[in-house]
Amino acid sequence: MSTGNNPSDKKLTGKNPLAAAEAADKKRKIAIQVGVAAVLVALVAAIGIGIAVKKSDSDNEGTASSVAQLPATGGSVTDSGTVLIGNPDAKVKVRVVADLQCPACQQFEAANGEALAKAAADGTASVEYQIISFLDKASSTQYSSRAANASFCVAKADTTKYQGWLQTMFDKQPAEGSAGLSNDELVAIAQGAGYTDPAVATCIKDKPYNDYIKQVTQATLKSGVESTPSVYINGKLEQSDAIFTENGLTSVIADAAK
Template sequence: MPFLVLVLVAAAVGIGLLARGLVTSTVTGTATAMSDGTTPENVLADGAVRVGDDDAEVTVRVVMDLQCPACQKFEEANGSVLADVVRDGSAAVEYSVITFLDSMSETEYSSRAGNASFCVANSGLDNYQSWLSEMFVQQPVEGGEGLPDSTLIDIAESAGYTDSAVAECIINRQFDSYLRTKTDQVLRSGVTGTPTVYVNGAEVTDRRALMAPGGLASVIAAAR
């Protein structure tokens, strides 16, 4: 696959929301495959991790990069909302984790964290949202070394992913090629920034719904 050149608009503190009143700058980089393209279990054909009932009336899709500061803010504001709607069965959530922010760390943290997402999903989905929440709690600042693999393993284990295969997957970057292929597909579909959020296929563009505490709850309720 040819190198994928990403040209995305980013918030001043990192990648953010497009055309929503934020100060923006341009981020460029390349995505290159590093592993054998193994496909993880428990993911949709497009690479999203779906958590919740198959027949849920509402589907929320969140496109994110785990190095993205605006994604961290979204998780802080709405992570509990998404956990609640999955728990009560009123909605399912599809997490589309992509990678294009490797240039924002010294150790390719974006892709290592994205690979870890598939490692834990491959092991099971019951603890996925708890794992994701802690990943954002411990999100490293941009421009630094990023979290080491040992910390990624610790986060996975603390969320309940204690199988040694998960640790091996993180260290070996087992799903790196798969992650980059799915990133390419997501970006080619028209996604131009993160977080990008959809409720029943309609993009949520209201800033308060995305970033105010619990803001997404009313959007989900209106879609029922």
């Protein structure tokens, strides 16, 4: 029997120190690789979450910004797109739905414009004007929408002159099928009504309310309005001849205030 340092004897009698060291080193490398991989996975996940959160925040900010910048809200313009004149807490609330290209609306204004102005001034009623634009087809220049835009422009500037401006707009109402009044003519009417701030003229020409007017018009028609003018007294549609009778709404408002 051999008694020399035979490698096979080492294999039989115990572990090879070199092999054991190599095996341990290999395990350490694997452990390191696994650890690095885990860190990378976590890092990638963190980056992905960060990007997703940032995108979500950005989307939310964009939505909030678009709402906040909607030019027709705030001040004398209500959330539903009406121009409010007078005390909102008045016992009688009148709502007038009109299109500035509508001949019947012109007749209504001639008959009851002064009655509404007086009721708003003495506190008997608040008056909301819902100016919509469904008659663009009645002109070759979308006059209905341009006039509605001008309505928001002047209302945002000063409601104390609004009813006077409205009366002039109806007095100068263009014929159906015509080109309608030009933007310069709309500016001149506003200036004649006392809206001399250059910002009003810019607003009329730049038409920032176009998209909003479409939304308001669609919402108004979907709510059940079938024609213009539509006049509501405390939420009830007024269907009497009073709306086309000179100062006919004066007695209607007085009765509603009792």
